[in-house]
Amino acid sequence: MPLLGLILVFNSSTYFSSGIPPTGQWVTILLVFLFTCLMPLLNVLYLHYKGFVDSIYLESKEERRLPYAITVAYYIILYYLLKELQLPPILYLIILGCMLASILAFVINLKWKISAHMIGMGGLIGVIIGVSERLTLDLNATLIVLFVMAGFVGFSRLRLNAHNPFQVYLGFLVGMGSLLIMILVA
Incomplete structure (x- = not known):
């Protein structure tokens, strides 16, 4: 979700799109892709291959500790x-917010399972709300779409019996809260 948030921010009509040359935007997007998508995915595959986790789906809270x-x-x-x-x-604050959400996910996961999917959706919504508030932009249409998407993601996690409602709502609140705190308060 950090990658999608970054792409949305870079494509908004703010100083992000005009203040960073296209090459800088692509380097930033590439780094975010590598460190938040590709490398974590490769790590999960490696952990599964080596037998540290039973499934790439990381279904138990015990299996999620090392990847978190x-x-x-x-x-x-x-x-x-x-x-x-x-x-x-503000871009550093977004990364710090994602880091905070990941730290909270790790800590909460020591006791309870939490929905990483909903942390991502909540974080993405937190980014858009935070950027909208901080830069006084009207991103309401984007927010409506994202809230609908979050609803579908949460519903699918419940429907698949991957999580209970508490885990889904907690994940959403951790993601959104972490990003809002970093963007609006820090």
């Missing part, structure tokens, strides 16, 4: 790499 910890490490590395690009400060 690795994800936090990737966010730390990504943050420092992006700092070298001298991007607008």
Whole structure:
């Protein structure tokens, strides 16, 4: 979801799209893709291959611990790499918000299973609300679409019996809250 959030922000009519040259935008998108999509996916596949997890779906909270910890490490590395690009400060806050959501997911997961899908959806909505508020943009149409998507994702997690309602709602609140705190308060 950080990748989708970044693409949405870069395509909005803000100083993001005009203040960062296209090459800088592509480098940023590539780094975010590598550290939030590709490398975590490859890690899960490797952990499954080596027998550390039974399934690539990470169905139990015990199986999620190591991937969550690795994800936090990737966010730390990504943050420092992006700092070298001298991007607008709000982009660093978005990465820090994602890192906070991942840390909270790891900690909560020690006791209860939490919906990572809904953390992602909540985080994406948090980014759009935060950017909209901070830069006084009207992104209501985007938010409506994202809330509908979040509803479908939450429903699918419940329908698949992958989570209970508490885990779905908690995931959404952790994602949205983490990003809103970083973007609006920090």
